[in-house]
Amino acid sequence: METTNTSNQMSNTTVNPAEYLNLEEKQDIRxxxxxxxxxxxxxxxxxxxxxxxxxxxxxxxxxxxxxxxxxxxxxxxxxxxxxxxxxxxxxxxxxxxxxxxxxxxxxxxxxxxxxxxxxxxxxxxxxxxxxxxxxxxxxxxxxxxxxxxxxxxxxxxxxxxxxxxxxKGLYLRAPQIPIPDRVDFAKKRSFMTGFLGERRPLTSLEISHIFSRAKTNFLRKALFTGFAQVAKSEQVRDYMFRGRDIAIKQIEVLSSLLIKNGLPMPATWDSGVLQSTEAPFSDKLKLHNVRIFNAMEIGNLGKAISVGIRHDVAVTFTRLTAEVAKYSEDGVNILIDNAWLEEPPQAADPDALKRKMH
Structure with missing residues (x-):
């Protein structure tokens, strides 16, 4: 069994804020x-x-x-x-x-x-x-x-x-596949085929992305369930339950891809959520946390699509991406409606500059 040292000593990779203020002190670089x-x-x-x-x-x-x-x-x-x-x-x-x-x-x-x-x-x-x-x-x-x-x-x-x-023996490992005995090259364009005709087995790249996205959705399901349980606003509660349902659906879709190809689906823990209904976080923080999760998931699905995969797998990932993107947009709208979305720095408004000149 692998062991770990979790002493309270902090790493030497941590930073001293003052160090960064002197590197280009003599240069006025915006x-x-x-x-x-x-x-x-x-x-x-x-x-x-x-x-x-x-x-x-x-x-x-x-x-x-x-x-x-x-x-x-x-x-x-x-x-x-x-x-x-x-x-x-x-x-x-x-x-x-x-x-x-x-x-x-x-x-x-x-x-x-x-x-x-x-x-x-x-x-x-x-x-x-x-x-x-x-x-x-x-x-x-x-x-x-x-x-x-x-x-x-x-x-x-x-x-x-x-x-x-x-x-602790809790790591969810991706499925194991045979180590190839030689280097091989795709000989037919049917390598990408996934809808009609004979399908090739899933590649290690495809398996790793399918498995990782299923694993993440188990986590998303638990997070959304917990956040729904302690949400103060009915609007936020409904949004979290919707996220939970999307995660459950995506787990089923991704797991079926593995099972159809004779591969095990990810094992998971229990729900991970206890019975408390007292909110540890504001609804604003919960929505922003979910927004971070959504952004990461959209990016990961994009990486999965880009690796040159079987058409049916690519279409599945594209559909899941659109689903998460729409869900994420709806969450941003809730933040805006409640004045919880802090605006990042923006470019100058040319129309506003024109108005000032007149």
């Missing part, structure tokens, strides 16, 4: 729109993750999982402080983000420890994807240094989480 966007998104997500980690840390029972949460809370706070320092130097207004008003750490336990561990695994995956994208869109030296450190800490969080999952 932030680009991409840098502004990623710093803003980073601040918003870090403040959300800090609220969530504080609640989960107050409720978790397992010491090893507690160690993972302590590290997650530490880096969320550190990243928020660093962006605040950069904003102050750039004379940029500080976003509101999420505060203590959005979390009640004294609310009863809503999720099991096993769910918390799986949630942290997925949030670490989101961090890695987000920071990798931000780094490749960034030019300024100090901001690149910051996102490089963020990416390193996100990878460490993922590894800490995965080690605990493995040590």
């Amino acid at each position: 932030l680009t729109s991409a840098e502004l966007a990623n710093l803003w998104s980073g601040f918003m997500s870090s403040s959300l993750k800090e609220c969530v980690a504080k609640y989960l840390l107050a409720q978790v029972q397992d010491e090893e999982i507690s160690g993972v949460l302590e590290y997650a809370l530490h880096i969320a706070r550190q990243h928020g402080q660093t962006i605040s320092a950069i904003y102050q130097k750039e004379q940029h207004p500080l976003p509101r983000g999420f505060t203590d008003e959005d979390v009640n750490i004294n609310a009863p336990r809503l999720f099991t420890d096993q769910f918390i561990l799986s949630y942290m695994e997925f949030m670490a995956e989101i961090r890695i994807n987000g920071y990798a994208t931000a780094l490749t869109m960034t030019a300024r030296t100090d901001i690149r240094k910051y996102f490089t450190e963020c990416l390193a800490s996100a990878a460490e969080l993922y590894n800490k989480t995965a080690s605990v999952i493995l040590a």
Whole structure:
């Protein structure tokens, strides 16, 4: 059995906000729109993750999982402080983000420890994807240094989480397939055929994407169920139940693809949701958390479509993408209707400039 060390010592990948303010001190290099966007998104997500980690840390029972949460809370706070320092130097207004008003750490336990561990695994995956994208869109030296450190800490969080999952025997492994005995090349265009005629077996790429999307939907189902259970607004409650139903449907679709090809579907835990009806988070935070999940899922489905897969599998992924995209849009509309959607930095409005000139 694999073991893990979840001591409370923090990694040397964490950052000192002051380090980033001196790298280009002698140069007056303005932030680009991409840098502004990623710093803003980073601040918003870090403040959300800090609220969530504080609640989960107050409720978790397992010491090893507690160690993972302590590290997650530490880096969320550190990243928020660093962006605040950069904003102050750039004379940029500080976003509101999420505060203590959005979390009640004294609310009863809503999720099991096993769910918390799986949630942290997925949030670490989101961090890695987000920071990798931000780094490749960034030019300024100090901001690149910051996102490089963020990416390193996100990878460490993922590894800490995965080690605990493995040590507890909870890791959901993708199906195993035979190791090929030779290199082969597709000889017919029927390699892509999936609707008519003889279908080839699923490739390892197809299996990995189908399995991962099914695994994520088990997590989404539990998250939506818990959030619906403690939602204060009927509108938000209905939205969460709808998300749960979409996740259940997508699990069935993805699992059937595996079963039809003689492969096992992902095993899963129990519901992961306890009986509490007292909200640990504001409806605003819950909707934003779901929005982050939706964005990640749309991106992952897009990657799955892009790998050159069997037509029937590609069509399935395309349909699931459209379903999640529509659900995500409806969630954004609820945020707007309730004045919960904080606007990111925007380009100058040319019409407004014209009006000022007249």
